[in-house]
Amino acid sequence: MGKNISIDELKSLINESLDYSKEIKNYLHENPELSSKEFETRKFLIDECEKIGLEIQEVNDSTGFVVILDTKKDGKILGLRTDIDALPILENDKNLKRKKEVVSKNSGVMHACGHDFHMALALTSAKILSQIKEKLDGKFYFIFEEGEETGAGIDAMVDHLKNVKFDAIYGNHVDTEIETGKIAISKGKVYAGCAGVDFDVIGKGGHGSRPDLLTSPINALVAIINNLNQTWATNIDPNEIVTLGIGSINAGFASNVIPDKVNLKATLRFFEDKVGENALEKLKVVAEKTANLYDCKIKFNDYTRVVAYPVSNDEKLAEFAIDSLEEILPNSLVYEDVSYGSESFYGYGKICPIVFAKIGIKNEEKGYGAGAHTENFDVDNDGLYYGLSSALNFLINFSRKERNNDWA
Helix, strand or coil, X not given: CCCCCCHHHHHHHHHHHHHHXXXXXXXXXXXXXXXCCCHHHHHHHHHHHHHHCCEEEXXXXXXXXXXXXXXXXXXXXXXXXXXXXXXXXXXXXXXXXXXXXXXXXXXXXXXCCCHHHHHHHHHHHHHHHHHCHHHCCCEEEEEEECCCCCCCCHHHHHHHHCCCCXXXXXXXXXXXXXXXXXXXXXCCEEECXXXXXXXXXXXXXXXXXXXXXXECHHHHHHHHHHHHHHHHHHCCCCCCCEEEEEEEEEECCCCCEECCEEEEEEEEEECCHHHHHHHHHHHHHHHHHHHHHCCCEEEECCCCEEEECCEECCHHHHHHHHHHHHHHCCCCEECCCCECCCCHHHHHXXXXXXXXXXXXXXXXXXXXXXXXXXXXXXXXXCHHHHHHHHXXXXXXXXXXXXXXXXXX
């Protein structure tokens, strides 16, 4: 059986590792890679894990991988997950108030969602737990997931882990709405589900002087949008939250040429699995029937699917995480409304209880607080201390064999 680890001892270990954690985060920020192309990121992370002496597991058909710390003692099996990809954004070298400490060296690619921070937190957690391995029980899995932004890696990762008898998996994400030093852990829903919408409306184009001889896909798309708006206003149960956000319309290139096809891209957001699935099917029916009235056809592209289901924390696990947080960081807990954003972390809920925390990285005085997925996005590295404290105290407390009887 592992030995107790005092809060003071854990805080000391975290403080001793902060410089390492910040260096890792800054290096990764300077060297971002897009979803499913995280080749150098993966190599760097694996090299660091091998230095720590951890077991590496490959994941089939994925740039993601798993790292295991095995205490060789009976106990719980716990996971800590991080995402590893960046976004196709040209970074501004300033945040909201001043020049950033580091910026991307890969022009047009940026860690604009904090995944560099998440990786540093996971790697530092692995390093600290390895240092106190003799005081721990069970196994710890550090999950490095490919392509969270596109949903590309979650299925392969869940398939790889499906036979592991996890007791819990912990995840986290930086939050620009929460002040540095604060952590949000919800009992229940955390993120919405997301369905992608991407379709072409195909007609018959030609010279704009004779639209009577053509079949305009633009006219059909205008009607589709109007009918979708009407459907959402009158044919969606008002008790079922489903939002439709149209993000892109691509149609034609000249004023006197009617194109052969136009494209629409959008997303649906929802909080119940079936509600989202049904809404997506309703959208497809409306689009196809409306296109037929205009003698056009619809081609649904691969993105037209449920990309992510809602993320919901296991309530008892969330209560345990909150207790662990209050133990190491009293008065740091804040409550936040459920987010309409989405997260591939939902996939781990298929195999075990999950809990997801949001880490505050907002500091207006220093210019930290620009929204995620924007060029001015910047994180307060001081948030690493609080994120590490929350994750590690949860993992350590929950892994203790003497806590088994407290969990049913």
